[in-house]
Amino acid sequence: MIHQEQFSLVGAAGKTICGDLTYDDKNTNTPLVIFIHGFKGFKDWGTHNLVARYFVQNGYRYLKFNLSHGGVSQDQLHDVTDLKAFANNTISKEMIDVDIIIDHSLKFLGTDKVFLIGHSRGGGLGILQAANHPHVKGLITWSAIADFSSLWKKEQEKEWLKTGKIEVLNARTKEKMPLNVTLLQDFEDNREKLNILNAAKQINIPWLIIQGDEDVNVPFETAQKLADANPASRLLKIKGANHVYGAVHPYPGDSLPPHLLEVCEKSLKFLDSLWA
Secondary structure, rough: OOOEEEEEEEEEHHEEEEEEEEEEEOOOOOOOEEEOOOOOOOOOOOHHHHHHHOOOOOOHEEEOOOOOOOOOEEEEEOOOOOOOHHOEEEEEEEHHHHHHHHHHHHHHHOOOOEEEEEEOOOHHHHHHHHHHHOEEEEEEEOOOOOOHHHHHOOOHHHHHHOOEEEEEEEOOOEEEEEHHHHHHHHHOOOOOOOOOHHHHHHHHEEEEEEEEEEOOOOHHHHHHHHHHOOOOOEEEEEOOOOOOOOOOOOOOOOOOOHHHHHHHHHHHHHHHHOOO
């Protein structure tokens, strides 16, 4: 039987990381996949629980979590409502959170290696981790960014520095969500450490890059850039797929949309090949 176990940890700047581990109770020692969500995403968004079940049904444990400053509170897990935390987020805080999750997994989940799946901005975080963390043994990126500053417009930076914040739109709720200038300052202060393309060049573990060719958020050329930075990686195009491979939030069905199912099947085949 498939179980989902909830947990919480203290994350960056003392904020809570809420997570869950999905597993089959008949075999609790299967390989561990850790999923890293993207900007304005969260662990219970759309199809994420269906994806977790898919991997567990096919021989893996699947851990997903909310980045501590992603804006999702413990008492409201299905939307970004903590705009103060969201505004105070930085890439460095997200990297601290991922480190905490990996270290927790190594200490308490009976494994000495983990496999990462990162979506969009989470893909960028995964690339940095894969280049630097010795216990990450395989990486899959879905619609990954190649530069953290691609998440805002260059022309916004002047206003951002002047006023101390900018706003981004939640496309689904139409709510304006604030981002404090600390996000920009952290990126500028740590530009070298947070350089995704440089990290991509240093990855020496198996890496599968998956990208839809109708993604308006992250164009296919971005995936090609990542692949060019690391010739040992493998790039797969999902024809006709958007940024979230046909998923929506909330998701009304109980089966994966066709493009996302294709992504999961190809990801599973890649993971299985690491054991062959």
